[in-house]
Amino acid sequence: MFDTIRRYTARLRTSERAQPQGTVERRAHNLFEAAAVYVAARVEDDQDRIEEAAAWVSPEALSFGVSELACRAVVALARERDESPGAVARDLLGLPAA
Template structure:
């Protein structure tokens, strides 16, 4: 009788662990999280991570997130350098000053 109870408890614990792992894997990703991972992976030339992040959200959402990240990054750098955002953006892209 105790052997049967022990087997049942072991099966129940195993199924609970499997459910929690699959729930974490299926967790919905935020579009900004996807954009941050995507851009960082591009900077590090990590194709596997790029593909993974690109699969988290729709292409339109990823594009919006990358655009928002770029805007925030240029604004932060402009404040840090005490320069206008346009000058910082041109400098980052290697373009001549306007």
């Protein structure tokens, strides 16, 4: 059994190294990188980068990453302003204070 696993992993390693000439090795992007690029591109209104970042991960993963980025940004801004995250979130959205 272990011999089969060893042969399988050896094939994987050699197939990764032996890429045809002229092919560009694409590195995988994680959902947080995609979210950061996507949000920054939205701020800069860069449609090409928006589409590029959106293609890196699934729509669900991108949505999760953007949500996580928003949470972290609100927490960081709340600490900087010495306010509650709720107050900062309402202010960013232009909502009246609760």
